[in-house]
Amino acid sequence: MGKHARPTEKRPTTAPEGGVRFRPLPVRSTVRLRRPLDIWHKPALSAVVAMAIPALTLFALGRMDLILYTSAGSLCALYAHGLPYAARARTLLWVVLGMVTSLGIALTAASAITSAAVLVVLASLLAAAHKMACDATHIGPPGNLIPTFIAASAFFVPQRLGQVPGHMALALGAGGLAWLVCMAPVLVRPRGPERIATARALQAAAGLLRTGTGTDGAGVAHARHATAAAVNAAWHTLFLVPVRTPARAAARGRLERLLVQAESALGGRPGEADPTAEAERLDGWAHQLRRGRPLPEIAPTAAKTEEPAGITREGAAESGTQAAGAASAVADGSSGVADGSSGVAAPGAVREGRAPLLGLGGPALRRPAPGRPRGVRAVLARLAPGSPLLPIGARVAAGCVLAGWVSMVVGVGHPYWAVVTAASIYQANTTLSWQRAVQRTVGNLLGLLLFCVLLPLTHTGQLAMIALVLAFQFGAEACITRNYWLGSVCVTPMALLLTGFGGHLPAKTLIGDRWIDTVVGAAVGLACCVLVTNRRAADRIDIALERVAAAEAAAHRLLATAPAPGADDAGETGWARDRLVGCLVELREAVDVAAGEWWQRALPQERITHAEQRGHRALAGLVRRLSAPALAA
Incomplete structure (x- = not known):
């Protein structure tokens, strides 16, 4: 409770x-x-x-x-x-x-x-x-x-x-x-839960934009972790929404376009536009979602290409305060569900077995990344x-x-x-x-x-x-x-x-x-x-660091190649984003758990800080690569 x-x-x-x-x-x-x-x-x-x-x-x-x-x-x-x-x-x-x-x-x-x-x-x-x-x-x-x-x-x-x-x-x-x-x-609000999840992501992104205008590197890290967790949880919620008719596909598509706007805050630089005005716009959309009002029409925007705010100025202050970031982001239900989000592709470009979208003759919809166990298999894996x-x-x-x-x-x-x-x-x-x-x-x-x-x-x-x-x-x-x-x-x-x-x-x-x-x-x-202390808590950090490093390396290999038109590039980019954000959330959860054990070997704070900085930098690149085609879909 x-x-x-x-x-x-x-x-x-x-x-x-x-x-x-x-x-x-x-x-x-x-x-x-x-x-x-x-x-x-x-x-x-x-x-x-x-x-x-x-x-x-x-x-x-x-x-x-x-x-x-x-x-x-x-x-x-x-x-x-x-x-x-x-x-x-x-x-x-x-x-x-x-x-x-x-x-x-x-x-x-x-x-x-x-x-x-x-x-x-x-x-x-x-x-x-x-x-x-x-x-x-x-x-x-x-x-x-x-x-x-x-x-x-x-x-x-x-x-x-x-x-x-x-x-x-x-x-x-x-x-x-x-x-x-x-x-x-x-019977009254058939799309209420997914609208609330999207509103939470929009509000978290608005908080990131406001925080990014300051000089507190730890505060930026906190807001970025909160936004990543809220966006990831919102994608997970949308993937649970069945799409059996064009009308339902269109409704989910409009929510996805709003969620892409929230997600793009992870890859943008406040200097490109007035961050306060953008934050107010996101908050306004969140208010409309919670009130059950008609969804706004989102105009396509260009992809962002500059360094995200706060990445290079976090410094040593981040290591002592990041634990508050993910824990508070998860505290309202945006838990580290990394079953996640993925890329989006142009309508009609669906390939059997690895289609990154759902069509139904309507808007292109994202699909979860493959390769992760779900359902009963996922539960059994967590209890292995x-x-x-x-x-x-x-x-x-x-x-x-x-x-x-x-x-x-x-x-x-x-x-x-x-x-x-x-x-x-x-x-x-x-x-x-x-x-x-x-x-x-x-x-x-x-x-x-x-x-x-x-x-x-x-x-x-x-x-x-x-x-x-x-x-x-x-x-x-x-x-x-x-x-x-x-x-x-x-x-x-x-x-x-x-x-x-x-x-x-x-x-x-x-x-x-x-x-x-x-x-x-x-x-x-x-x-x-x-x-009975949890001696495995610190070991979980080492495993999470290895997974973040592998996901980051895969993201950099993808970013080193020129974007290709069509569904495959968008799908691969989105799935890389999904894997990376899932690994980052898992790392932050592992750090929070281990940091709360009263008797535990010292945590590798410097490795954790650098891994999260590099991971979020790569995540920002993936988000910027997805922003233009996703918003234009």
């Missing part, structure tokens, strides 16, 4: 390259509020509607004890709101099936196993599987938190084996309703032996098991909340996990205080409890993109209310157990995170 926090401004204690360095853990930036995500209201409203209908139905039937099972399906409505509707339909189907499967495993174990210690182990293993699966699929917020919360709770719900199919059917039915709720906006996700999975499993067992030792009868807390704090590295642990603890404490204040209202009846659950669900999504701790203030009382429908624990016991579980889960989980 929450986004990754921004990297801290504290500088690590460095050692010579190849040595070990210690990174101080941040405090102030951990609780700092950020701007909310631009589409936070979409998952918030969807979840409220998807949860309200089953909850009110159960209330009318007098079976509010079943709300845990319907909530499992209803909370699937929080996912996939950034995807085009065709891809959203497929993704939500997998989310619902995964949720129901996890619930079935937990309920079956609860009906067959009486040992709480064994149930903690099983819940922890399932939590680790959720974490690795969500990271491998790039499902996005709320990630593994929701299925882990539902499954861990279900492991400790009294259950008979004969009840499991019926309870799973309730979850599946609620999940089907969530699917319908999330797909309903297609040697994957950086495996240490994270080991952290989750070990931390959750120990947290659950310690919670049992201190006297908590149902330690699932300790398991959930431990699972929720594990992020890509130690620094982010530390931030999440602090945020979770602070948010849960304030949430418990809020629950105590509202306790008299919960005694007025189940209808009031339903209203509070829905209000907290909406508030959680409204606040959690500002900072995770702020969202946890709403999540905690909502979870307590959902638990209260099926049980009758005294409020004092419920609040006390929840607080103990929170402290134990955060402390034990963070201890495991500190002790």
Whole structure:
């Protein structure tokens, strides 16, 4: 549900390259509020509607004890709101099936196993599987938190084996309703997700143009990374849009022309035109896209030929601050999806097997670069032996098991909340996990205080409890993109209310157990995170540097040849751009992950800085080569 926090401004204690360095853990930036995500209201409203209908139905039937099972399906409505509707339909189907499967495993174990210690182990293993699966699929917020919360709770719900199919059917039915709720906006704004993705790229490009007029090399690097990531994510979104009719091809073509304008900011020089005026124009187009207004007609422009702004003046200042660039670019959903973008060619110049465009008698459309695994193969490749996700999975499993067992030792009868807390704090590295642990603890404490204040209202009846659950669900999504701790203030009382429908624990016991579980889960989980460091993080940088060097060399070989007319040159140029930007995004992600490990060998900062400078210079050349034919298409 929450986004990754921004990297801290504290500088690590460095050692010579190849040595070990210690990174101080941040405090102030951990609780700092950020701007909310631009589409936070979409998952918030969807979840409220998807949860309200089953909850009110159960209330009318007098079976509010079943709300845990319907909530499992209803909370699937929080996912996939950034995807085009065709891809959203497929993704939500997998989310619902995964949720129901996890619930079935937990309920079956609860009906067959009486040992709480064994149930903690099983819940922890399932939590680790959720974490690795969500990271491998790039499902996005709320990630593994929701299925882990539902499954861990279900492991400790009294259950008979004969009840499991019926309870799973309730979850599946609620999940089907969530699917319908999330797909309903297609009737009003059928191209809304791709328009928002394009608007994000335009706004990032406008920020690059404004930043490029200054003298801060680090700021230019930050803006350039943000633009590259946003443009790459937007191309990925457009490639998910099916083009089955000329009308749909024309609509996607207009979005592509706008996206090419944003992409051209990576290859242009502000001295060619007034950068402020150009930035205002891009922002104006982004505003039109978000408002659902008709798309503007883009006039062709000449290709840019000069050095991009900021490439030659970044200097040493870039190395200490670039980590903020890509992380903030990815924080709003523009994650490093490098499945990417490619070239464009003139209409009609399609060659079987490697066509860089789609025609349908309308505008030429870009196609993704070949050679990258997609779908299930891509997910399996990310989970293969040697994957950086495996240490994270080991952290989750070990931390959750120990947290659950310690919670049992201190006297908590149902330690699932300790398991959930431990699972929720594990992020890509130690620094982010530390931030999440602090945020979770602070948010849960304030949430418990809020629950105590509202306790008299919960005694007025189940209808009031339903209203509070829905209000907290909406508030959680409204606040959690500002900072995770702020969202946890709403999540905690909502979870307590959902638990209260099926049980009758005294409020004092419920609040006390929840607080103990929170402290134990955060402390034990963070201890495991500190002790089980991700030693593969720095190795991933070396691999990413090699890939950037290879992609840059291929780009320079292509740029050394004269452009040839027709589809082949544009296609090869676009695919080279795709490979290079994907490698640059991968390098920046690897650096961000390794930089956040508190105990890690010193990073090759000079090599990283030079590789990114050279890579973005080559990327600018590829973009300039594509600009003229792409805009004229």
